[in-house]
Amino acid sequence: xxPVYLLEDNxxxxxxxxxxxxxxxxINDADMQLTCxxxxxxxxxxxxxxxxxxxxxxxxxxxxxxGLNLAEKIRQEVPLAQIIFITTHGELSLTxxxxxxxxxxxxxxxxxxxxxxxxxxxxxxxxxEKLQSYSHCSKNLLDYKIGSRYFSILMDDLIMLxxxxxxxxxxxxxxxNQLAEFNGSLNTFEQDYPNLFRCNRSFLVNLDNATSFDSKxxxxxxxxxxxxxxxxxxxxxxxxRFNHK
Amino acid sequence: MVYIDWQLNLIANFCxxxxxxxxxxxxxxxFNPLKxxxxxxxxxxxxxxxxxxxxxxxxxxxxxxxxxxxxxxxKSISLVMxxxxxxxxxxxxTYTARIIFFVANNRWQLRLLEIYQEYxxxxxxxxxxxxxxxxxxxxQRFRHSTAELWLQIEKYHLGKRVLTxxxxxxxxxxxxxxxxxxxxxxxxxQASLILIFSIxxxxxxxQLVFFVHTMAIQNEAREKLAYNKQLNEYLTSVQxxxxxxxxxxxxxxxxMLAIKPLVDQSDSQELKDYYQDIVPDDEMSLVNKGNIAQxxxxxxxxxxxxxxQKFFIAKxxxxxxxxxxxxxxxxxxxxxxxxxxxxxxxxxxxxxVTKNREVTCxxxxxxxxxxxxxxxxxxxKLNLNEIFQSGYTTKQDHTGFxxxxxRKLISQTNNLFxxxxxxxxxxxxxxxxxxxx
Numbered sequence: 001x002x003p004v005y006l007l008e009d010n011x012x013x014x015x016x017x018x019x020x021x022x023x024x025x026x027i028n029d030a031d032m033q034l035t036c037x038x039x040x041x042x043x044x045x046x047x048x049x050x051x052x053x054x055x056x057x058x059x060x061x062x063x064x065x066x067g068l069n070l071a072e073k074i075r076q077e078v079p080l081a082q083i084i085f086i087t088t089h090g091e092l093s094l095t096x097x098x099x100x101x102x103x104x105x106x107x108x109x110x111x112x113x114x115x116x117x118x119x120x121x122x123x124x125x126x127x128x129e130k131l132q133s134y135s136h137c138s139k140n141l142l143d144y145k146i147g148s149r150y151f152s153i154l155m156d157d158l159i160m161l162x163x164x165x166x167x168x169x170x171x172x173x174x175x176x177n178q179l180a181e182f183n184g185s186l187n188t189f190e191q192d193y194p195n196l197f198r199c200n201r202s203f204l205v206n207l208d209n210a211t212s213f214d215s216k217x218x219x220x221x222x223x224x225x226x227x228x229x230x231x232x233x234x235x236x237x238x239x240x241r242f243n244h245k
Numbered sequence: 246m247v248y249i250d251w252q253l254n255l256i257a258n259f260c261x262x263x264x265x266x267x268x269x270x271x272x273x274x275x276f277n278p279l280k281x282x283x284x285x286x287x288x289x290x291x292x293x294x295x296x297x298x299x300x301x302x303x304x305x306x307x308x309x310x311x312x313x314x315x316x317x318x319x320k321s322i323s324l325v326m327x328x329x330x331x332x333x334x335x336x337x338x339t340y341t342a343r344i345i346f347f348v349a350n351n352r353w354q355l356r357l358l359e360i361y362q363e364y365x366x367x368x369x370x371x372x373x374x375x376x377x378x379x380x381x382x383x384x385q386r387f388r389h390s391t392a393e394l395w396l397q398i399e400k401y402h403l404g405k406r407v408l409t410x411x412x413x414x415x416x417x418x419x420x421x422x423x424x425x426x427x428x429x430x431x432x433x434x435q436a437s438l439i440l441i442f443s444i445x446x447x448x449x450x451x452q453l454v455f456f457v458h459t460m461a462i463q464n465e466a467r468e469k470l471a472y473n474k475q476l477n478e479y480l481t482s483v484q485x486x487x488x489x490x491x492x493x494x495x496x497x498x499x500x501m502l503a504i505k506p507l508v509d510q511s512d513s514q515e516l517k518d519y520y521q522d523i524v525p526d527d528e529m530s531l532v533n534k535g536n537i538a539q540x541x542x543x544x545x546x547x548x549x550x551x552x553x554q555k556f557f558i559a560k561x562x563x564x565x566x567x568x569x570x571x572x573x574x575x576x577x578x579x580x581x582x583x584x585x586x587x588x589x590x591x592x593x594x595x596x597x598v599t600k601n602r603e604v605t606c607x608x609x610x611x612x613x614x615x616x617x618x619x620x621x622x623x624x625x626k627l628n629l630n631e632i633f634q635s636g637y638t639t640k641q642d643h644t645g646f647x648x649x650x651x652r653k654l655i656s657q658t659n660n661l662f663x664x665x666x667x668x669x670x671x672x673x674x675x676x677x678x679x680x681x682x
Binding site for chain 2 (some may be wrong): 094
């Protein structure tokens with residue numbers, strides 16, 4: 001049972017949103033349950049944060065950043081939590097939120113209750129679909145650090161990590177929708193994430209996202225069109241890994 | 246004293262004046278046959294007058310020309326400078342020629358010069374020409390910085406001071422020449438006087454350059470201060486207006502949401518229609534956009550300046566440039582690379598948006614790490630892998646070297662990281678800066 005949380009300080013709205021969420025669960029026949037309906041952060045924090053779906057209001061009792069701070073906390077404890085903001089605040093900084101929380105959705109109250117109801121239902125549906133598609137593959141994350149910040153990438157999205165000769169000590173990441181870089185060494189990642197395949201000195205790839213392998217040129221191609229060469233030594237191991245799948 | 250035939254004296258005077266005029270023309274880059282003809286005529290007339298007036302005729306000549314040029318500061322300064330330089334070279338050339346003559350004859354007698362005066366004058370003129378050519382060649386190398394110096398002089402209206410300075414140098418120079426002539430000072434003493442004076446002259450010019458630079462810096466600082474003050478006043482007033490509007494908007498939305506149930510229960514279709522009309526209020530949502538006033542939270546002039554500049558560029562292109570600065574204060578201690586990268590990222594975003602004209606810049610800062618995100622909606626599908634390749638572009642009439650340059654700039658540092666992500670139809674380019682206190 002996937003838990004659903006709701007935080008909203010306005011009693012009338014809280015009641016409505018709770019109703020919409022329950023309706024949404026029923027309509028989508030989702031394996032979810034509304035386990036927590038809170039009117040302030042203290043009440044909310046009494047429930048232990050766990051993997052689940054969170055509907056949060058941004059401004060709680062005059063504290064404009066209450067929802068955001070809570071979300072940061074949840075994200076830290078449960079990196080894979082699905083967080084959705086419901087807020088009146090138009091100036092809610094979408095780009096900042098995206099960087100800090102990466103919420104699943106934002107619902108603006110300005111558009112009226114009908115719209116909110118529709119969005120809640122849609123979000124429950126999309127989360128439900130996500131859960132089903134992830135359940136068969138690894139749910140773990142790839143973590144890395146830049147300065148004082150930690151970042152996570154969903155293993156399903158990861159395509160490859162690679163280094164460049166001319167920029168030693170820097171690792172580049174390619175995922176389905178993101179390019180990133182950080183300082184580190186591929187060897188540690190090869191050890192920490194045995195599901196990844198080291199196809200030559202400077203490439204560590206996720207074979208789940210590989211599309212084709214040309215055994216003549218030893219060229220491995222991935223879903224985003226990027227490719228890399230598999231070293232002669234690793235050729236056998238690669239074929240073995242493919243056969244296992 | 247050496248007494249020299251008047252024809253030779255005329256030639257020497259002519260050459261001196263002609264050299265001054267040509268050097269002046271060189272300074273202001275005004276060469277044409279007419280100018281040269283006028284120069285010859287002027288030099289002839291004044292050279293003849295010079296026969297009766299001794300060295301003071303030069304002052305007379307310069308004074309008259311200055312009267313003619315009184316409205317043109319650049320010409321006046323060039324003229325005075327040119328005459329200073331030519332005079333110094335003339336004197337130096339004369340002494341060089343003397344020494345050569347004495348050494349050649351191995352006799353240190355002034356009478357020699359009188360005997361061989363045709364050769365002596367010719368030789369000194371030739372040597373003078375040589376000096377001038379060397380000077381022009383050297384000056385050519387400093388052409389650029391001289392031009393820059395002149396621009397600064399003009400910009401800060403220092404022309405009058407510079408003219409006074411150079412002109413007094415000229416006058417004192419001529420006084421030395423004149424008095425040493427009248428008092429019949431020996432050539433050796435005159436030579437050392439002029440040498441010392443030349444050194445002083447060089448020092449004076451050096452001081453002049455220094456002075457102009459100092460003035461320029463001082464003026465720049467003053468202008469910047471005034472500009473910053475104006476900008477801050479403007480930003481504060483915008484901030485106030487914005488805060489009031491936002492408060493109003495917040496109240497308004499809550500009220501609207503609160504009366505929704507009442508409207509729903511009501512039988513009046515008119516009321517319902519009216520409510521529908523005002524709820525999806527686009528103008529209200531505009532209140533939040535383009536809040537450039539927040540930029541005052543950034544303590545770095547370069548970055549703040551860049552954001553303001555891009556804001557106005559965006560405005561001129563009818564693009565909403567939103568700033569998301571949620572913290573009260575942002576501290577930047579960054580070098581110019583960050584500003585360059587940021588400039589390229591914003592330019593790229595501004596050039597990319599056509600339909601949904603909106604670009605957002607968000608800054609998140611923790612103690613050690615700063616993230617600057619540029620966010621623009623994507624119009625069509627984009628392969629992230631390709632955008633950093635040199636020459637790749639989604640735009641027409643665009644070379645597409647911006648992002649590959651960003652890559653290059655980042656590779657040169659060890660504390661910058663770039664993160665590009667496509668989320669919900671938006672491209673988010675984030676520059677992460679580590680350290681720098």
